[in-house]
Every structure is written in C-alpha cells, then in structure tokens.
Amino acid sequence: MTPAADDARPEAPSLAPDGVTAEPVPETDGVLAGPVVPEKPALPPDGADVGPAYDVPETPARKKRRPLHVRLVRNRYTQRARFLVLRLLYGWWRATRPVVPGRVVFASDSRATLSGNLGFIAEDMAKRYPDHEILTLLKPAIKARRSRRDAFRMPWLLATAEVIVIDDYYPIIYSLKLRPETRLAQVWHAAGAFKLVGFSRGSRPGGPLPGSNVHRGYSFVTVSSEQVRANYAEAFGAAVDVVQPLGVPRTDVFFDEGWLTPTRDRVRKELGLREDDRVVLYAPTFRGRGQKTARFDLTQFDWSDFMRTVKAGDDGRRTVVLLKQHPFVKPPAPEVCEELGFQDVSSYREVNDLLLVADVLVTDYSSVIFEYALLRRPIVFFTPDLEEYVEHRDFYYPFDTYLVGPVAATTEELGPLVASALVEGIDDPSRYDDFVERFVGACDGRSTQRVTDALLGRSGPDGPATPPQP
Numbered sequence: 445m446t447p448a449a450d451d452a453r454p455e456a457p458s459l460a461p462d463g464v465t466a467e468p469v470p471e472t473d474g475v476l477a478g479p480v481v482p483e484k485p486a487l488p489p490d491g492a493d494v495g496p497a498y499d500v501p502e503t504p505a506r507k508k509r510r511p512l513h514v515r516l517v518r519n520r521y522t523q524r525a526r527f528l529v530l531r532l533l534y535g536w537w538r539a540t541r542p543v544v545p546g547r548v549v550f551a552s553d554s555r556a557t558l559s560g561n562l563g564f565i566a567e568d569m570a571k572r573y574p575d576h577e578i579l580t581l582l583k584p585a586i587k588a589r590r591s592r593r594d595a596f597r598m599p600w601l602l603a604t605a606e607v608i609v610i611d612d613y614y615p616i617i618y619s620l621k622l623r624p625e626t627r628l629a630q631v632w633h634a635a636g637a638f639k640l641v642g643f644s645r646g647s648r649p650g651g652p653l654p655g656s657n658v659h660r661g662y663s664f665v666t667v668s669s670e671q672v673r674a675n676y677a678e679a680f681g682a683a684v685d686v687v688q689p690l691g692v693p694r695t696d697v698f699f700d701e702g703w704l705t706p707t708r709d710r711v712r713k714e715l716g717l718r719e720d721d722r723v724v725l726y727a728p729t730f731r732g733r734g735q736k737t738a739r740f741d742l743t744q745f746d747w748s749d750f751m752r753t754v755k756a757g758d759d760g761r762r763t764v765v766l767l768k769q770h771p772f773v774k775p776p777a778p779e780v781c782e783e784l785g786f787q788d789v790s791s792y793r794e795v796n797d798l799l800l801v802a803d804v805l806v807t808d809y810s811s812v813i814f815e816y817a818l819l820r821r822p823i824v825f826f827t828p829d830l831e832e833y834v835e836h837r838d839f840y841y842p843f844d845t846y847l848v849g850p851v852a853a854t855t856e857e858l859g860p861l862v863a864s865a866l867v868e869g870i871d872d873p874s875r876y877d878d879f880v881e882r883f884v885g886a887c888d889g890r891s892t893q894r895v896t897d898a899l900l901g902r903s904g905p906d907g908p909a910t911p912p913q914p
Contacts, residue, residue, distance in 0.1 A: 527619040530599055534620050537603035543625045546576040548899075549605040554612050554771070556584040559794065561611045561631040564693035564892045565899070572893075573900060579605075586615070587736065602626075607899055613734070618657045627663040629899050630680065635692045636814035636883035637672040637840040639729075642679035648836065650733035666690045666895050668814065669885040675840045690898055691891025692884070697796060698818045699889025708800040715789065717801065720761050722866050724754060725802035726786070727768040727795070728826070729810040738772030743780060745828075745855050751785040753859030754866070763866065768798055770810075804865045806858070809833060813846065814884050820876055822865035823849040826858050848872075848879045 548569065550562045558566050558580060566578055581598055583590050590598075602608060602617070605626055610617065611633045622628055642659045645651030652658040659680040665687045667676050677684045697703050717723060730738035755763045769775050769790035781788040792798055795812060799805070805816045805823045813823055825847060827833070834843070849865070852858035870876060896902075 527616060530616060531619060533599035534603050537600045538623055541600070541604050543606050543623065544577065544604045545606060546573075547579065547601075547605050548576055548607045548609065549579050549581060549601050550609045551581040551602075551614055551617070552611060553583055553586045553588075553614055553616075555582050557582065560633055561693045561895075562609060564696065565609065565631065565896050568693075568892045568896045569900070572896065573902070576900070586613075609899065613658070615658070618660070622661065627899070628661055629664040629666075630659075630662045631666050631693065631895060632676070634811035634814075635668040635695065635887065636811050637667075637675040638811045638813070638846065639809050640679075640838050640840060643681050644675065644679045644840070645837070648838070650837075662686060664688065664898065666692070666891075666898070668692045668695075668887055669881075669883055671882050671885070672840075688898060689886040690894040691886040691888065692815075693892040693895055694796060695815055695818060695884065695887040696889050696892050698815070698887075704800060707797055711797045711801050715766070715787070715792075715801070717764060718762060722761055722763045723802050724763065724765045724804045724806060724862055724866070725768060725798055726765060726806045726826075727798075727810055727812050728770070728808050730770040730772045732772075734772070738770065740769060740773045742767070742776050742784065742786070747784045747786075747855055750855040750859040750862075754862050755785075756863070766798065766802070768792070768795065804862055806862060809837075809839070813848070817848060817876055817880050818884060818887065820870060820873065822868075822870045824858065824861050824865055825849060825851040826855075827851055828853050846879075848875055 548566075550558060550566055552562060555562065557563075569576055570578060579601055581594050581601060583594070598616070602620065603623070607627045607629060608617065608622075609629045609631060611631045617628065640646075640648070643652055660682070662680055662682055663686065665676055665680060665682060667673060667687055667689055668691060670689045673684055673687045673689055676682075677687050680687075697707070712719070712721075728740060730740055732738045751765065754765065765786050766789045767775075767781060767786040769788075771790075773790075775781075775788055775790040778788065789798060796815065799812070799816050799819065802816070803821065805812065805821065806826055807813060807823070808825060808827050816823060827843075830843065830853075839846070849870070850861045852861055
C-alpha cells in the first residue's frame with residue numbers, strides 16, 4: 445500500500461498496518477528517566493529479573509540459582525533458537541521470491557503507530573516518492589504480543605523488502621541473514637550521544653552478549669552531528685562511513701514557525717493549561733538494563749519543598765509541574781501524582797509537543813536535552829545518583845560536557861534553581877550555541893528530506909543527500 449499524503453505534520457500519521465487499529469502508546473523518542481535510592485535495598489529473590497535501583501551483579505552462584513527458563517532466556521544460543529521458525533520461513537521466502545523494488549518496511553517493537561523519526565520519513569516518502577510501497581510491522585513494546593497478521597507476514601515482508609527502517613533495538617532482525625539487495629537502516633530515536641548504548645556498554649549490565657549480532661549489519665545509520673559519528677559506530681559495531689550525520693527527522697518541526705505556535709496552543713489546551721501558566725517539565729530516565737527491567741520510583745524523593753519553592757511566584761501566575769516518565773516505566777497512580785503535586789503526562793504521545801509548552805526542562809541523563817536545547821530554553825539537571833549511574837551505565841563524554849544549565853543533587857537544591865530559571869531564562873546563550881553545534885549540528889529543519897533521499901539512494905532538489913555544512 446502507499447499511504448495518502450497529508451499536509452499536516454505527523455502527530456500520529458495514519459500509516460498503521462492495514463486492518464489493524466493501533467492504540468496510542470507513550471513516546472519512546474528521547475525522554476529517559478530515573479531517580480536514586482539513598483540506600484540500596486537487599487538483593488531481589490533468586491530468579492528475579494529486576495534489581496533494586498541498579499542491576500544486581502552477576503555471579504556464577506546467582507546464575508545457578510535462577511530458574512531454568514530465566515537462564516535459557518539469557519543464553520545467546522537459546523536467544524537465536526527462539527527465532528528458528530522465523531528464520532526458516534524467511535529463508536524459504538528469500539529462496540522463492542525476489543526483492544520487490546520500491547518496497548519499504550518500517551518496523552518497531554516500541555511503537556503501535558508510525559511516529560517519531562519513522563513517521564516523519566514515511567510521510568515524506570509518501571509525498572515525494574508515491575511510487576514506493578510503504579508497509580509496517582509495529583507493536584507497542586517488546587513484551588507485547590505481535591498480531592497474528594504481522595506474525596504471518598513478517599518473514600515475507602522482510603525477505604522481499606528493498607529497504608527496512610528501524611529506530612531502536614529490534615531483536616528479530618538481528619537473527620536473520622539479510623539478502624545483499626536489502627538495505628537495513630537505523631534511524632535511532634534519540635539525538636546526541638549521552639549515556640552509553642549498544643556495544644559501547646561493554647561488559648556492563650544491559651550490554652550485548654558476547655558474540656551477539658545485535659545492531660550489527662546496518663547498511664545505513666543517521667545521527668545528529670558529525671561529532672557523534674564515532675560514538676554510534678562504536679555502539680553499533682559499524683564502520684564510521686556507514687554512520688552519516690544527516691540529522692534527526694523529528695527535530696525538523698522545531699524549525700517550522702508555521703507548526704510551532706499552533707501546536708503549542710493545541711497542547712496547552714489539551715493539558716488544561718492557561719495562557720499565562722508557567723510550565724516545568726520533569727522528564728527523568730529509567731533505571732535498569734532496558735525495556736523489560738526499567739523502573740523509576742517517584743516517591744523516593746520528598747517533593748514538598750520543591751513544590752512550595754517553584755509554585756511560590758509573587759506575580760499571581762500559576763506554575764504547573766508536568767511529569768513525563770520514560771515509556772519503559774509504568775506511570776505512578778493518579779492519586780500519587782496529585783499528592784506530590786505533579787500533573788502526569790506520561791501517556792502523551794509526542795514528547796516534542798510537550799517540549800514546546802515547557803518553560804523549563806528538568807531531567808537527569810535523558811537525551812531529550814539535545815532536542816530541548818534547539819529551543820534555547822533553560823535546562824536544570826537533577827542528578828542525585830550521578831556517581832552510581834556513572835559506575836553502572838556511564839556516558840560518552842564527561843558529565844560536565846552536557847551541563848548547559850545548573851545541576852542539583854537534592855530536591856531542596858532543585859527548587860531554587862528551577863524558580864530562578866523560570867524568571868531569568870538561560871544565563872549563557874553562547875554555551876547553548878556550542879552545545880547545539882557539537883551534538884545536534886546536523887539538525888537544521890531539513891533532516892527528513894536528506895534521510896529519505898539517502899535511504900532510497902536518490903538525489904533531492906539540492907543534489908545527493910549530504911550532511912549540512914556549518
């Protein structure tokens with residue numbers, strides 16, 4: 445099928461699989477979250493897959509005590525074997541059917557609809573290359589059950605696709621030996637290079653298993669700047685020339701004045717915000733190995749002083765504190781948010797939309813800082829567990845490299861910093877300029893077009909897709 449073109453920006457493009465009614469799911473692009481536990485609790489019961497605030501160290505004795513099914517899931521040979529049926533069917537379709545010219549498959553295990561980078565590229569492709577066939581293989585989470593229709597047609601689509609586009613970890617694809625004519629493109633959901641991912645994590649918990657094919661085999665990777673190419677090449681076990689600084693498609697909207705104001709007005713209305721409300725967005729990242737073990741306990745902090753300080757403005761204006769949990773993390777109960785003083789927006793689909801209404805962003809180690817920096821608005825870092833996070837996850841560069849705003853270790857310190865940022869804005873515009881150029885220098889409002897042209901091996905109106913020149 446070739447979806448009809450739509451002049452509107454893809455808030456949630458209507459490109460869901462034929463016959464499937466997709467439910468909206470929390471945005472997985474960028475926002476990441478998590479707090480700190482002052483004292484680490486006792487180790488979880490034997491066989492449990494989730495540690496306390498951080499991952500429990502692996503020991504031979506602990507591995508032996510795990511139930512058999514847990515040990516099998518964590519074994520790289522059984523991980524490969526569980527996709528055996530798919531591999532056999534894929535091999536049969538590969539041997540009996542040719543690649544279909546112009547067939548592009550967008551696949552994700554963390555989206556129920558085409559959104560984020562996938563949505564922007566698919567919409568642009570449908571408009572400018574209507575002769576291409578756009579198909580999808582989507583589900584809202586790794587744990588979610590795949591529809592029978594998608595499970596049946598997946599081997600056939602992957603075997604006959606000219607281009608396969610993913611924007612995150614996609615385990616099934618790594619078990620296949622793709623045919624030479626098929627291009628596998630990774631349009632990673634996050635900008636910049638913040639916390640370690642993929643092979644960059646080395647032997648840390650959550651990194652690929654020894655001998656793993658995870659992330660290997662990409663034909664094309666797009667990133668947000670020239671400076672982060674080597675970081676992503678390391679993360680994906682790829683050659684640097686495979687990684688191209690063509691930008692992040694979903695950041696294009698930040699350069700579109702015709703989109704910014706109406707979208708901001710729409711989101712404020714949907715969230716019940718007054719025109720003169722001051723808005724703080726708290727968007728922390730998860731703790732744990734990944735999607736299956738992600739966690740974040742909002743209640744481990746005392747937010748009372750923070751809320752009093754932030755909401756004590758003497759000009760009569762209301763201050764609203766929004767909470768955007770990482771989509772891997774189950775949001776807190778409504779009564780918990782109400783008691784703590786947060787308005788929970790974790791289920792809101794597009795994080796970009798939330799960034800537009802925020803006057804100040806509060807986060808810890810989330811890549812959302814890179815997109816928000818494009819708006820030149822203040823960022824305050826809340827990092828009570830920095831040393832432990834560095835030990836268990838770590839960053840591509842020293843943490844102070846990312847500090848375009850002040851940092852707090854406690855909620856008591858956080859309140860005055862946020863209150864000041866609401867009034868004074870950013871204190872050093874030149875630091876933002878350097879930060880943006882280093883981490884998102886290829887994001888200039890034309891990323892979608894460049895990436896689409898590169899995926900299809902086409903030349904746009906300005907010639908072949910090339911990184912923007914500084």
